[in-house]
Amino acid sequence: xxxxxxxxxxxxxxxxxxxxxxxxxxxxxxxxxxxxxxxxxxxxxxxxxxxxxxxxxxxxxxx
Amino acid sequence: xxxxxxxxxxxxxxxxxxxxxxxxxxxxxxxxxxxxxxxxxxxxxxxxxxxxxxxxxxxxxxxxxxxxxxxxxxxxxxxxxxxxxxxxxxxxxxxxxxxxxxxxxxxxxxxxxxxxxxxxxxxxxxxxxxxxxxxxxxxxxxxxxxxxxxxxxxxxxxxxxxxxxxxxxxxxxxxxxxxxxxxxxxxxxxxxxxxxxxxxxxxxxxxxxxxxxxxxxxxxxxxxxxxxxxxxxxxxxxxxxxxxxxxxx
Numbered sequence: 001x002x003x004x005x006x007x008x009x010x011x012x013x014x015x016x017x018x019x020x021x022x023x024x025x026x027x028x029x030x031x032x033x034x035x036x037x038x039x040x041x042x043x044x045x046x047x048x049x050x051x052x053x054x055x056x057x058x059x060x061x062x063x
Numbered sequence: 064x065x066x067x068x069x070x071x072x073x074x075x076x077x078x079x080x081x082x083x084x085x086x087x088x089x090x091x092x093x094x095x096x097x098x099x100x101x102x103x104x105x106x107x108x109x110x111x112x113x114x115x116x117x118x119x120x121x122x123x124x125x126x127x128x129x130x131x132x133x134x135x136x137x138x139x140x141x142x143x144x145x146x147x148x149x150x151x152x153x154x155x156x157x158x159x160x161x162x163x164x165x166x167x168x169x170x171x172x173x174x175x176x177x178x179x180x181x182x183x184x185x186x187x188x189x190x191x192x193x194x195x196x197x198x199x200x201x202x203x204x205x206x207x208x209x210x211x212x213x214x215x216x217x218x219x220x221x222x223x224x225x226x227x228x229x230x231x232x233x234x235x236x237x238x239x240x241x242x243x244x245x246x247x248x249x250x251x252x253x254x255x256x257x258x259x260x261x262x263x264x265x266x267x268x269x270x271x272x273x274x275x276x277x278x279x280x281x282x283x284x285x286x287x288x289x290x291x292x293x294x295x296x297x298x299x300x301x302x303x304x305x306x307x308x309x310x311x312x
Contacts, residue, residue: 004105008115013180017173018100021122024169025096025278028162029089032285039289043296043305051306 072151075300078291081284090282103267106108110264121267124252124277127170130199130235133163133279138231139208141224144290153220153291155283156227157210163283164203171196174208174248182247189241192248199237202230206287 007014070076103121110117139161143275144152175185178262206226213219241248251262253268260268295301 007118010114010116010180013116013176013242014072014104017119017122017176018104021126021169028165028278028282029085029285031161032282036285036289036292036309039292043292044299046296047302047306053136059249 072149074151074291074295074298076286077151081288081291085284085288088277088284090275092277092281095277096269097247099271099274100265102263104269107264107267108261113181116177116180117264121175123170123177124175124268125272126166127196128272129275129279130163130167130170130196131237132276133159134199134227134234135167137163138234140290141227145224147227150220150294151291153224154294156224156285157220157290158209158283158286160203160206160223162279162286164200164207166279167196167200167203171200178247178249184247186299187247190247192237192242192246195233195240196239198233199298202226202233206230222278224259230294 005011005015071080088258099121101120102248107118137156140152140155140159143149143257144156151271176195178187179185187208209226210219211222213222241250253265253272
C-alpha cells in the first residue's frame with residue numbers, strides 16, 4: 001500500500017495531477033448546478049416583482 | 064427525421080430531455096471514471112522509461128482532448144447560431160465555454176506537473192504546444208469576458224460567436240503544433256501507428272477519454288438548461304414553471 005502511494009518516487013507529481021483533476025471535475029458539477037438554481041431563483045424573483053407591480057414586460061435577469 | 068429534429072430543437076422539449084439525460088450521463092461518467100482510475104493507477108504497469116510518472120497521461124490526454132473538442136463545439140454552434148439564428152445553438156456555445164476553459168486549465172496544469180520530472184521544466188515559453196494551449200485558455204476567457212460585457216443577450220451571442228469562430232484557427236495550431244514545429248512535447252499516442260502502447264496501458268486511457276466525454280455531456284446539459292431559461296424568459300412554459308410547480312427545476 002505504501003508502495004502504491006509512493007508512485008515510484010513521483011508521488012507529488014502524480015497525486016497533485018489526479019487531485020486537481022478531481023477538484024476541477026467536482027467544481028464543474030457544482031457550479032453548473034448552482035447556476036441553474038440561481039437562474040430559476042432570479043426568474044422567480046422577477047415574476048414576483050412583476051405580479052406585485054402588475055406591469056407587463058419581464059425584467060432582464062442576470063447574464 | 065426532420066420532424067424529430069425540429070421537436071428536439073424546441074426549447075421546452077430540449078429543456079425537459081436535458082434534465083432527464085443529465086443524471087444518467089453523469090452516473091455513467093462517474094462509474095467509468097472510477098474504473099479508469101483503478102485501471103490506470105493500479106492495474107497498468109509502470110512505464111519502462113517514465114516509471115509511475117507516465118500515469119499522469121490518464122488525466123492529461125483526456126483533458127487536452129476535451130479542451131479542443133469543447134472549443135470546436137463552441138465554434139460550430141456559434142456558426143450555426145449566426146447563420147440560422149438559432150437560439151439553442153448560441154446556448155450551446157455559451158454553455159461549452161466555462162467547461163472548456165476548466166479542462167484547458169487542467170491540460171496545462173497536468174502537463175506542467177508531468178513536464179517537470181520528465182523535461183526538467185514546469186513551463187517553456189518558446190514551446191509551440193504549450194503556447195497554443197495557453198492561447199486556447201485565453202480565447203475561452205476572452206469569450207466569456209466579451210459575453211459578460213454586453214447587457215443584451217442577443218448582442219452577446221453574436222459578438223461571442225464571431226470571436227469563437229475566428230479563434231478556431233488556434234485549435235488547428237494546437238493539434239499540429241507538435242508536427243509543424245519542434246516541441247518538447249511528444250507526438251500523439253492515441254491513433255498513431257508508430258507509438259505502440261500495451262493494452263493494459265492503452266485501455267484505461269481510452270475509457271478515461273470516454274468517461275470525460277460523458278462527463279462533459281452531463282455538465283453541458285446541466286448548463287444548457289439554465290441558458291435556455293435565460294433565452295426563453297418571456298415564454299409561457301418558463302413562466303408557468305417558475306411560478307407554478309417548483310419540482311420542475
